[in-house]
Amino acid sequence: MRSIPFHRRTGLFPLSQLCGAIATTAALHATVAAAQSSLTIYSSAQPGTLSTASFKSGGEYGGVPGYAVVRQEQTFDLTRGRTIVRVSDVPALIDPTTVSFESLTDGTGTRVIEQNFEFDLTSTRKLLEKYLDREVTVEQGRGNSVESTVGVLLSAREGIVLKLSDGSIRTISNFSSIRLASLPGGLISKPTLVWDLAAERAGSHKTRYGYQTQGITWWADYNLTLNEDSNACKLDVGAWVTIVNQTGATFNDAKLKLVAGDVQRAQPRGAADGVYPMQTRAVAEPKSAGFAEKSFFEYHLYTLGRPTTLSNNSTKQIELFPSARSVQCEKSLVYYGQAGWFNGYYGGPMTDRSFGNQSNKKIDVYLRFKNREDNKLGIPLPAGKIRVSKLDTADQSLEFIGEDLIDHTARNETIQVKLGSAFDVVGERRQIDFRVDNNAKWMEEDIEVKIRNQKDVSAAVIVKENLYRWANWTIRAASTKFEKVDARTVHFPLAIGKGAESVVRYTVRYTW
Numbered sequence: 001m002r003s004i005p006f007h008r009r010t011g012l013f014p015l016s017q018l019c020g021a022i023a024t025t026a027a028l029h030a031t032v033a034a035a036q037s038s039l040t041i042y043s044s045a046q047p048g049t050l051s052t053a054s055f056k057s058g059g060e061y062g063g064v065p066g067y068a069v070v071r072q073e074q075t076f077d078l079t080r081g082r083t084i085v086r087v088s089d090v091p092a093l094i095d096p097t098t099v100s101f102e103s104l105t106d107g108t109g110t111r112v113i114e115q116n117f118e119f120d121l122t123s124t125r126k127l128l129e130k131y132l133d134r135e136v137t138v139e140q141g142r143g144n145s146v147e148s149t150v151g152v153l154l155s156a157r158e159g160i161v162l163k164l165s166d167g168s169i170r171t172i173s174n175f176s177s178i179r180l181a182s183l184p185g186g187l188i189s190k191p192t193l194v195w196d197l198a199a200e201r202a203g204s205h206k207t208r209y210g211y212q213t214q215g216i217t218w219w220a221d222y223n224l225t226l227n228e229d230s231n232a233c234k235l236d237v238g239a240w241v242t243i244v245n246q247t248g249a250t251f252n253d254a255k256l257k258l259v260a261g262d263v264q265r266a267q268p269r270g271a272a273d274g275v276y277p278m279q280t281r282a283v284a285e286p287k288s289a290g291f292a293e294k295s296f297f298e299y300h301l302y303t304l305g306r307p308t309t310l311s312n313n314s315t316k317q318i319e320l321f322p323s324a325r326s327v328q329c330e331k332s333l334v335y336y337g338q339a340g341w342f343n344g345y346y347g348g349p350m351t352d353r354s355f356g357n358q359s360n361k362k363i364d365v366y367l368r369f370k371n372r373e374d375n376k377l378g379i380p381l382p383a384g385k386i387r388v389s390k391l392d393t394a395d396q397s398l399e400f401i402g403e404d405l406i407d408h409t410a411r412n413e414t415i416q417v418k419l420g421s422a423f424d425v426v427g428e429r430r431q432i433d434f435r436v437d438n439n440a441k442w443m444e445e446d447i448e449v450k451i452r453n454q455k456d457v458s459a460a461v462i463v464k465e466n467l468y469r470w471a472n473w474t475i476r477a478a479s480t481k482f483e484k485v486d487a488r489t490v491h492f493p494l495a496i497g498k499g500a501e502s503v504v505r506y507t508v509r510y511t512w
Contacts, residue, residue, distance in 0.1 A: 034252070036073045036253070036255075038070070038072070038257075039071075039216075039251060039256055039257065039310070040258075041217070041243065041258050042263055042265075043065065043066040043217045044066055044265075064217045066218065067213060067215075067216065067217075068212070068216045068247075069210065069211075069212055070210060070213060073206065074206075075204055075205065075206050076204075076205055076207055077203065078103075078110070078197060078203065079202050080200065082196065083199060084194065084195070084196055084197075085195045085197055086193070087194075088192040088193075090211075090249055091213040091214075091215060091249040092249075093247055094117055094193075094211045094212070096211075099193065100209060100210050100211070101195050101207065101209040102208055104205075104207060105205040105206050106201045110197060110199045110200070111197070113197065114196040115193070115194065116193070116195075117191070117194075118192045118193075119192075125156060127180075128156035128160075131153050131156075131180055132153055132156075133152060133154075134152065134153060135150060135151065135152055136150075136153045137178065137179040138150075138151075138162065138177075139177045140172065140174065140176060146176065151163050154169070159171055159173040160172040215247035216243070216245050216247050216310075217243070217244055218242065218243045219242055219384055219385075220239060220241055220260075220320060221239070221241075221384055221387070222239050222386040223387055224367075224387065224389070225391065226367070226389070226390045226401065227326075227391065233331050235327040235329045235367070236324070237324040237376075238323040239320035240320060241258060241302075241318045241320045243310060243315070243316045243317075243318070244315050245310045245311065245316075250311045250312045251309065252309050253308070253309060254310060255303075255307060256304040257301055258382075259299055259300075259301055259302075260300045260302065261298065261299030261300060261408060263299065289304070290304065291318070291320055293379065300408075324376040327375055328375055332462060333422055333460065334363065334366060334464055335363045335364075336360065336364065337429030337465070338429070338466050338468070339360045339364075348512075349469060349470040350469040350470065353431075356468060357430070359427075359429040361426050362427075363451070364418060364420070365419045366416055366419065368414055368415065368417075369415055370414050371409055371410075371411055371413050378412065380409070380411055382408060383405070386406055387402075387403040388401050388402050388417060402419030403419075404419070424453070425451065425454065425459050425461065428449070428452075429449045430448055431446065431448075432446040432447065432448050442509055442511045443510050444476070444508065445507070445510075446505070447508070449463050449492070449504040449505075450501060450504075451494060451496055451503075458495065458498055460496075461496060462493050462494070463491065463492040463493075463494060463504050470512055471487070472510060473508050473511075474508070476509050478492075478504070479506065492504045
């Protein structure tokens with residue numbers, strides 16, 4: 001161990017230098033090469049619920065909704081027989097039941113006798129607790145001078161309590177430094193994995209160890225640029241992965257994989273359950289390679305084709321796939337006059353005339369596009385937040401126009417994004433008449449929906465209606481053609497000229 005400078009006048013060791021020495025001592029093990037890390041990161045967060053601002057405070061790990069399977073390869077010098085191997089600078093949130101170790105040089109002749117995860121880290125308080133009933137020197141600033149008090153340390157919980165040489169007790173609440181006579185044992189400055197190994201072969205061993213750790217997560221963000229004119233609706237689609245590392249450890253030049261899908265996880269999960277579930281043979285990739293996607297079991301695996309460093313308490317963003325240009329899309333306006341109160345069918349026919357007569361006036365704006373290869377996409381898309389912008393041609397700046405969330409979306413599926421509500425198109429829904437015959441077990445309702453277009457261009461609007469009063473229904477009359485979408489929903493498509501109004505009237509009969 002390196003020597004520690006001491007105070008020339010007192011001959012004691014300064015506390016700050018003692019802590020530095022502890023860090024050096026913890027790093028002394030049989031390593032002859034730096035560890036090569038591989039991480040597979042899983043996220044348990046709901047899409048769109050996280051932001052980088054959530055983690056800026058440091059968070060102390062526990063608030064990060066995700067975990068990683070970490071695999072590291074490292075070379076150690078082992079003696080024949082028993083050897084203690086220590087690896088420090090590991091994450092503070094390791095699940096100790098998932099730790100595994102194997103020698104790649106002599107797997108059959110090397111076995112683990114014991115393994116430990118030491119996480120009781122040193123601090124000023126813990127260091128002083130090692131000095132209870134021992135002599136220390138407390139220094140206090142007095143103007144331009146320093147006053148030193150020597151005594152036996154009785155307590156360090158709320159200030160310092162010393163027993164002086166004359167038997168008196170002195171309490172000190174404010175001090176500039178404390179000097180200790182020697183370095184106490186049993187202290188670590190970083191979380192440490194310790195293995196007690198039995199080896200038949202002495203010499204350099206290439207080893208692999210792994211574990212699961214909390215405090216790390218990832219999510220996807222999609223940036224869409226809308227290019228809209230009278231003839232076409234097109235999108236430029238970009239995707240980024242955001243990774244937050246608050247494990248307490250830094251992973252340098254790590255091989256990175258991300259898993260997209262809803263992975264069931266037992267609590268806890270041991271190493272025997274597969275601490276290497278994503279292990280594959282390494283393939284040389286260009287340094288500039290991005291993520292390669294493939295199906296893996298019932299999930300999707302995204303493998304970065306180059307090493308990357310994930311520093312502790314940091315956020316990193318990596319492009320998920322190159323931007324897709326001119327993706328064909330469709331903009332639609334949807335009026336749902338019952339939005340906000342319809343919750344499905346009830347325990348019996350809803351024969352109350354006034355039930356459900358509230359009217360929402362907002363008309364929602366949606367973008368739809370197909371995740372297909374012939375539409376410049378065809379990529380399994382992890383759950384995440386979609387942000388949409390549009391170019392203002394007046395100054396060539398992109399302006400934000402709305403955002404929405406998507407769940408994990410397979411290729412060849414259609415994605416629908418809600419952007420907000422239209423400003424110049426409004427709706428109104430009202431009940432015109434209501435009739436009920438409880439003996440004959442039927443009721444009829446007449447509904448009128450008005451859509452007014454105050455834009456200087458025509459607008460296409462879909463009027464969405466839920467037939468909510470009972471499960472059995474028939475539309476007996478309608479002023480406009482309609483489409484039955486499902487067992488309780490119909491759509492009335494309208495084309496409305498600029499400055500014009502369109503009216504939909506229909507009669508629905510319910511029977512039971």
